[in-house]
Amino acid sequence: MSIIVDNVTKIYGNQKALNNVSFEVGKPEVVGFLGPNGAGKSTMMKILTTYLTASDGKASVNGNDISINAKAVQRSVGYLPEHNPLYLDMYVREYLSFNAKIYNVSKARIEEVIELTGLIPEANKTIEQLSKGYRQRVGLANALLHNPDVLILDEPTTGLDPNQLVDIRNLIKSIGEEKTVFLSTHIMQEVEAMCDRVIIINKGEIVADKTLKALREGQEQIVVVEFDFRVEDAFLKKLPKVVDVINTHDFVYEITFSIEEDMRSYVFDFAQDNDLKILRLNQKNASLESLFRELTS
Ligand code: ADP
Numbered sequence: 001m002s003i004i005v006d007n008v009t010k011i012y013g014n015q016k017a018l019n020n021v022s023f024e025v026g027k028p029e030v031v032g033f034l035g036p037n038g039a040g041k042s043t044m045m046k047i048l049t050t051y052l053t054a055s056d057g058k059a060s061v062n063g064n065d066i067s068i069n070a071k072a073v074q075r076s077v078g079y080l081p082e083h084n085p086l087y088l089d090m091y092v093r094e095y096l097s098f099n100a101k102i103y104n105v106s107k108a109r110i111e112e113v114i115e116l117t118g119l120i121p122e123a124n125k126t127i128e129q130l131s132k133g134y135r136q137r138v139g140l141a142n143a144l145l146h147n148p149d150v151l152i153l154d155e156p157t158t159g160l161d162p163n164q165l166v167d168i169r170n171l172i173k174s175i176g177e178e179k180t181v182f183l184s185t186h187i188m189q190e191v192e193a194m195c196d197r198v199i200i201i202n203k204g205e206i207v208a209d210k211t212l213k214a215l216r217e218g219q220e221q222i223v224v225v226e227f228d229f230r231v232e233d234a235f236l237k238k239l240p241k242v243v244d245v246i247n248t249h250d251f252v253y254e255i256t257f258s259i260e261e262d263m264r265s266y267v268f269d270f271a272q273d274n275d276l277k278i279l280r281l282n283q284k285n286a287s288l289e290s291l292f293r294e295l296t297s
């Protein structure tokens with residue numbers, strides 16, 4: 001196991017931010033650490049990267065105990081902090097070279113991470129000139145410099161626009177094919193897009209630990225459909241295996257089916273038979289969404 005957390009508790013003053021947290025992460029694996037704001041995600045990540053010490057409990061990263069062998073932990077971990085501190089007036093390559101010296105990383109490796117993170121066209125710009133998405137790439141490049149086995153990424157996709165999101169997600173997924181990636185997010189869709197497994201934390205306690213595969217094989221699915229006009233909920237309930245219909249906004253409906261099979265083609269045929277125009281049709285993972293809502297509400 002790349003990360004082992006055993007009954008970790010963290011108390012700030014008189015506030016318990018983590019309460020007997022235990023979980024494991026293997027390699028290669030991309031695990032999402034999902035929870036609402038204030039759940040304790042950043043605290044857990046700071047403890048694993050040895051920036052904070054736990055009040056109680058044990059943890060190890062890459063076989064090294066965090067309280068006994070902090071240096072070895074730091075060597076095996078690449079960390080992207082939540083508020084990624086970058087020196088805005090430095091050039092991208094200069095910034096990476098500056099950090100490379102700290103880790104004793106070769107010039108060739110700097111060029112390698114610049115290529116890996118798609119930063120070649122930006123390498124001679126200052127960090128200030130970069131968009132938020134590209135700044136995140138610089139943060140990722142920095143985390144990858146010393147070629148660590150374990151990546152700990154604190155909300156790596158927060159604040160990115162949809163195009164940047166797709167790029168960063170793909171990058172993280174490809175990194176996760178070989179390494180251990182432990183990433184936090186408060187957005188459920190991020191987990192669905194990138195992760196093999198989800199660990200849900202709420203108010204400092206682990207409330208679920210499940211593979212996405214198991215969740216996908218659940219017995220329910222949601223189809224999101226947007227029509228060009230209002231449709232009565234009762235009418236949509238005529239579709240087979242419908243459990244629930246919610247008109248989320250405007251002409252958008254979330255239809256829950258009690259079946260594993262992809263129901264999109266049924267919805268499509270149903271719309272055509274009834275002269276309804278579909279503007280959008282998506283399938284959503286019902287179980288993760290309802291699980292998250294149920295466990296964190
Ligand atoms: P998350 O990353 O899931 O949003 P955090 O780990 O940042 O959550 O915070 C967990 C809880 O601990 C929150 O209630 C937060 O206010 C509190 N907290 C975090 N850092 C500190 C600190 N340095 N001192 C006191 N309380 C803190």
Ligand code: MG
Pocket residue numbers: 041042043082154
């Ligand atoms: Mg946080």
